[in-house]
Amino acid sequence: MEKIRNNAVVKKIGFNRLVLCGILLLMYILFAILSPTFLSYSRILSALNYAYFLGFLSLGVTFVIATGGIDFSIGPVMFCAALVSGQLLTKNEWPLIPCLVVSILVGTLFGVINGVLVAYGGLPSFITSMASMMISKGLGSVFTKTQSVSWPQASEANGWYRNLIRLKIGGIQVPTGLVILIVAAIICAIVLNKTRIGRYILCIGSNREAVRLSGVNVKKWEMLAYIICGMLAGVAAIFFVGAYSTVQPGLGDTYNNEAIAGCVMGGTSMSGGLASIGGTLIGVMIIALLQEGILAMGFQKDYQYVLTGVIVLVAVYADIRSRRRRN
Amino acid sequence: MKKKLLSVLLCAAMVATMAAGCGSKEEPASTPAPETKEETTEPAADAEEEKTDESQAAGGELHFEIVSKGFQHQYWQAVLKGAEQKAAELGVTMDFVGPNSESDIADQVQMLNNAVNKKPAAIGLAALDTKAALDGIQAAMDAGIPIVGFDSGVPEAPEGAVYANCATDNYAAGELAAEKTYEAIKDRIANASGTVRIGVLSQDATGESLISRGLGFIDKIGELIIADGKTVNVVGNQKFVDDSKCTKTDGADVEIEVLVPASVDSALSATDCQTLLNKADTIAIYGSNQHSAEAMVTGDENLGKFGTGEGDVIAVGFDSGAVIKAAVKDGTFLGAITQAPVAMGEAVIQTLYDIANGKTVSDIDTGCQWYTAENMEDPEIAQNLYD
Amino acid sequence: MGEVILTMKGIDKSFPGVHALDHVDLEIRKGEVHALMGENGAGKSTLMKVLTGIYSKDEGTITYEGKEVTFSNPREAQAAGVVIVHQELNMMGHLTVAQNIFIGREIMSGGIIDDKKMNEEARKLFDKLNIDIDPTETMSRLTVGKQQMCEIAKAISHDAKVIIFDEPSAALTEAEIEELFKIIRDLREKQLGIVYISHRMDEIKVITDRVTVMRDGGYVGTLITKDCTKDDIINMMVGRVIYEDPKTESTVPKDAPVVLRVEHLNAGKMVKDVSFELHKGEILGFSGLMGAGRTETARALFGADPKESGDVYVNGEKVEIKTPQDAVRCGIGYLSEDRKRFGIVVDKTVAENSTMASLERFMKGIFINKKKEDQVSQEYVEALKTKTPGVDQLVVNLSGGNQQKVVIAKWLVRNCDILIFDEPTRGIDVGAKSEIYHLMNQLVAEGKSIIMISSEMTEILRMSDRIIVMCEGRKTGELGIEEATQERIMHAATLRN
């Protein structure tokens, strides 16, 4: 075991991440054995559909969790962004590009609200984000007059955004969304590990006061984490409608939990200071596969709620235990 | 580090146990390995495979996938019952699934995709939102799996995908409710000195069947009122205000107020009902599904204004269930509309079966009925009333 | 002194990476006050925590009243009559004084807590001890000294047979210490065994009967107080003589320019109208008792806490310092007394900590220039002789002294000319201590200026060029090193108005 762990390649990728990959594979094989129809390309595409938007949510919330905070508003904010921009697209007949920008802006706006309240107002992040969750639900509902909004299909005018998710080349569905998600993850990883934003975000999560006393404007950097998170929720909105077309007001809170679950499974510590973008990505894939698998076996979605809850509990407990042992 | 590993393994173990539980549960239900040919994950091979429809190749036993709108309301249990009865009768197997609530569109899309991936002989679908389901419908078409719509059907589906609909015409159901309501309040509107108010409670403004039921009611009652020389205005929820077809006049004789709660919460809907009842000019309230109608019963408990007598507020519900049935029976409700869920369930399976056996099928309107204290014992109606 | 009531023999305790207690012995008799002495980190508190069941021991035996015992939690220890008055205050700020004193053993009447009775009992207790505190007052509203007295009262009220005082006098005023000693003598009369942990040599001579000295987690020896001198004890505590003699005269030239002037600084309850000057190349010592407001002054000056009023001049220019950012911009660096909380980011690397305050200098476009970062950090690792396998080492793995050096490096990388050292050697082992001293001397020689807050008299006398003494948030004395003596500092530190 130690030998594998100290192998240079293993070290480079990270032992935990390899284990996670192994589990992903194991789950896939398991589902394939138990449900013969599981082994099909369209299944993978279907699971990926779920992974895209969840991936962006998870990437975003990773930054917030890295500061030691939490954001419970991402799911509803994603819906709010998709509702507002979708309304502009379908009812006000705006061109597509500005609508996509609006979607990201709406997400960013909520990021700013959360960030200002938490970083500058000193409010606990969980209660703040829960309050903004309610506000985003209400806002999306007000803006669309409580209706659901259906984004255009690939074949319709303005439907090309769907190619962001999958592109049909020569009769084969190419999961372009996966490429984009991976590129986004790489950018996030660079931001987190190689830039000042990331450095300060991680350090704030580790010891906010020490960073502040080093003369760093912690409020600004902490707020930035929430803004990045909100922005990515806005991006997630595009990928959600790209996969599922329709959004309706008043929903989205279940996705918070799944995004956070992906994060903590990937090795991001809930107490802050420790984050892994690669891990988050794999964590999200596991959640997506789990959801696909549960459906494939004909189980109610409820099992997923229960399972995700238990997974997060176990992951957080493990994190706390390992921290306790270190100190 | 070790703990982390342990935790991850634990998760895996959980998944495994769950999966194992599933395996043992599924075994007796379905015949072993309906799929004899080799499956690959190669995309090219997969695309090719989709062209050949071999879903009913082996064994000859038919399997259907039914994607419903969820089980929150007893209504769906009745549909399920009808479907199960018919399936047993015809000797076919089916999976009957549905999302957690009628707002979980994304979940239903996943379920539809999943159903297509299982390659059944045919799929029964009650789409929460057709546009969201289009990808899945397209995939079913590509795979040559016929779809039969039910409940509200699959309106605006692409050409050739849906072979038939076994549906309630929700708009017509709304209209029926409007006619019956109008009969009861006609005189009051005619004799009213000031504005009178008709309330409409809708669980949400996103599901197509609820929108149709609401709009059918509003449009029809508006039409009837205008025909009698009065004016109408629609206020409240913007969706209904914008989409209703009746001519709206400010300061009209009759105001139709539509209320939609922020979430599916009986407390919120009950409050909406009370808000309406507290307005002195309210003469009738219509609740467009089980949730809303039940909330009307609850909401009225504080005020006791519903009834059929002089000065009472007329209440009209939709669907059945113990609470609503009791309300109709004791005269709190003027009456309610019921669909024919059991018949619908049976019809869906029958239609699917016919398609699988190569027969041509056509749309079936499973219909709706108006029931009151008087006629609710009639066998014809009683069979569609459930607890 | 009566018979032996408690014996600890061969107590051994390890934490991951630290051998905290190495076969320590201790013997307490009835009716004695037994001093437990040692440098910071010598293991006194750990030993007491093992005794009272907060930590479990790895090895060794505890014999109490003739029977071998192991307390698995403080409650058991209390029940048996072994209680501790903690160094850190252990109070529930939201509860009243009486509720605090009776926590865990409330007086009940019919299933309901009888607060009235508890207040009465508390009042009786205070009367007995001659303490003037209202039992119904909310705890958080009392001064630190009064809170400490409540703690002591609480311990005594436990029907204790052995009471451990863990540095009880640190926060007390002269008068309160007198009261405390009266209480302790009273308890000795009643044949209780008392363990008294303190750093103050004078107190030890006044109040204790025997002294046990610990060093680096080990047992050094036990002496009869009246038969030994201060020097004997110090020698045992230190082991080797590394303390140089006190500084006799200032090394700062008379005409050295003033780099920092603070005028009429007010902040909260703990900083009242503080004014002082700092010269170039000077080490300005800040002395005083715990809770005198020294750290608060430093934090307010640094912008870490809000200040109400006061002007700060850096190099003669008036500056507005509202946040640490402003302070750092003015070239002020602050090394906190609580390194782990306020100084370092423990689970980040040496390099990351070193560049924390000046990251903008290490940017290449939007990216961090890792190479330059490592290189500069390496330079400071070498310059400060920080013992670390490399700059990629996580700071959590370094010893206290080396962690402190990383914090110093952080400010040096930032080019700060004014450094505030708040208890620079707290929790650092003896050898590393002198290295830090050496480093500070080197820094001032290079033209930096240092404010050094220290509770250790020897440290103050050895390092400072000038000494400012504070008491209860006010500046109560300013002494040149030439005129400073322990007595004069102590006098100023207890000067109240």
Added chain:
Amino acid sequence: MADNQKKGNAFTNNPIVKAVGTQKIVVVLVLIILLAFFSAASSAFRQYSTILSIMDYTYYLAFLGIGVTFCLITGGVDLSIGTGLVCYGLIGGYLITHNNIPVIVGILVTLLVGVLMGTVNGLIVSLGGLPPFLATLCTMMIARGLGSLATSGLSVNWPPTAAENGWARMLFKIEVGGVKLPIGFIWVLLFAVIMSIVLNKTKPGRYIIAIGSNKEATRLSGVNVVKYQTLAYVFSGFFTGLAAIAYANTFQALAPGTGAGMELNAIGGAIIGGTSMSGGMGSIAGTILGVFIMSVLQTGLPNIGLQANYQQIIIGMVLILAVLVDVFKNKKLA
């Protein structure tokens, strides 16, 4: 010593104000202003039945609030109470309607499930050391799933008043001479008084406050902090069960997958009532008052013609405001 006691202004030093607490007086004033505002703005609001509506809301919110106040006082929080309410109510109701067990047994089962879930929450937090908001978030999801699984996704109606086993509804509302009386408030008051005594006059309450004030010190005082911290969540679970019964017997229908969001109303009410998010401070009476504000808002807003979506926004903002006040208050105390 002179600065032994913090100085206040004339108002806060008034003995009556001191005894009741400034915040509670402000809350009462706000409540009166709200009621006056809604009454002025809407004639429909000025009716006896409005009181009944407000009470209907208050029952379950008050029970949720009482429970969660204990968690808040320990410095934690319980987010699982919203979906928990639905889950427990579904299980109890399902057994009554589908398995024909007597209503009293159904009520007991509901309470028992609540206590069980509360115990699980408490143990995860106290023994596992997980942050309360995270632990209860997980159980919130779990409760959501479990409720749905227990009834196979079916919504459940508790027996209506007219039914022979509909007596439970009369616990909350009875009709005397044609007038409906909101007697459920008696239960709320009863439990509020009992829990007030528990909080202020018994060991569990004392230790729960102590834990919230300084957990380590409490532990060192020899108090079994694990036990009492767990107990706070058990209280929360029990009262969620009570709330489920109140909800089921005022609004009848419970739908699986719902309930998320109720916890915010209850927590918001508790914080408005002066219970601090940072622990150590709180009162049951305050919570009841705070919850009252929430239910007046819920009942009043539709009456002035605000659609549901606006209500959500307003409640979200009220929550932020309440927490801001709490944070500000704590800063001033420190």
